[in-house]
Amino acid sequence: MKASNRHERQSVSPRSRVCLMIIFALVVGGPVAQASAASLKGPKRVTPGKNATFRASGFGADKQINLTLQPTVNRDGNGFGIRIKKRFKTNANGKATLRFKWPSRYNACAGGSGPCTKRKWKRGSRADANACGDLRNRNYSCARKVVRIAKASATAAARTRRCGNLVFTPQSGDVLGSIRARGISCKRARSKLRAWRRNSYRPSSGPRGYRCRGGGPGKRSTCRRKGRRVPVISFISGT
Numbered sequence: 001m002k003a004s005n006r007h008e009r010q011s012v013s014p015r016s017r018v019c020l021m022i023i024f025a026l027v028v029g030g031p032v033a034q035a036s037a038a039s040l041k042g043p044k045r046v047t048p049g050k051n052a053t054f055r056a057s058g059f060g061a062d063k064q065i066n067l068t069l070q071p072t073v074n075r076d077g078n079g080f081g082i083r084i085k086k087r088f089k090t091n092a093n094g095k096a097t098l099r100f101k102w103p104s105r106y107n108a109c110a111g112g113s114g115p116c117t118k119r120k121w122k123r124g125s126r127a128d129a130n131a132c133g134d135l136r137n138r139n140y141s142c143a144r145k146v147v148r149i150a151k152a153s154a155t156a157a158a159r160t161r162r163c164g165n166l167v168f169t170p171q172s173g174d175v176l177g178s179i180r181a182r183g184i185s186c187k188r189a190r191s192k193l194r195a196w197r198r199n200s201y202r203p204s205s206g207p208r209g210y211r212c213r214g215g216g217p218g219k220r221s222t223c224r225r226k227g228r229r230v231p232v233i234s235f236i237s238g239t
Helices: 014-028 188-198
Strands: 038-040 051-057 064-071 081-089 096-101 106-109 115-119 126-132 142-149 160-162 175-182 208-216 220-225 232-237
Touching: 038 142, 051 126, 051 142, 064 106, 081 096, 160 188, 175 188, 175 208, 188 232
Parallel strands: none
Antiparallel strands: 038 051, 051 096, 064 081, 064 126, 081 106, 106 115, 126 142, 160 175, 175 232, 208 220, 220 232
16 A cells, blocks of 8 residues: 655754654554555564564565554554664565564654653553554555553562561560561551551451461561452561
């Protein structure tokens, strides 16, 4: 399918000019994505900051491929997206493997010619991967693959924090020591333990909403939210 490559020159700053180039690549990638010759295949989900692999075909032999990424909600314009700088070229059969690191952020240019800012991809949203041939050629082809931005794993994203000790009676064994927290801040973990420990009618199962296992004097207790893997609070009880 043919598409015109005409666009007006504007007197803008270098930074805005870069944004306009990105916008142009994204806009022309929309209507021509329906071309029957070119195709783009890839994963259903991608993770920002991680490698992604797509396979292009039908672009002709020894042709350069330009790859741009854009939130689906901003498809075909408005200055939202990013161009992958890595160069890709088809083989003699017109096929190419596009392997690159999916960027953590994309460009958002206000009004098409305004200042550009970096935005993070929204987890769980859809994004367009647009592959186009050489834009200088009037007969270039384009193809599109829609992917979903993978949601962050709560377990993988959580890290264990060292939260110190809670001393209730100085110079005694009335202490919760070596407190650890994962998936929750130290401030909240300590607050929950403090409220539980100071409650005269506290349940032996642990802080409200948590279930603790193990423990005993000098041993570590591990408390988890009921029905969840995180957050986790652990501590060592005194005598």
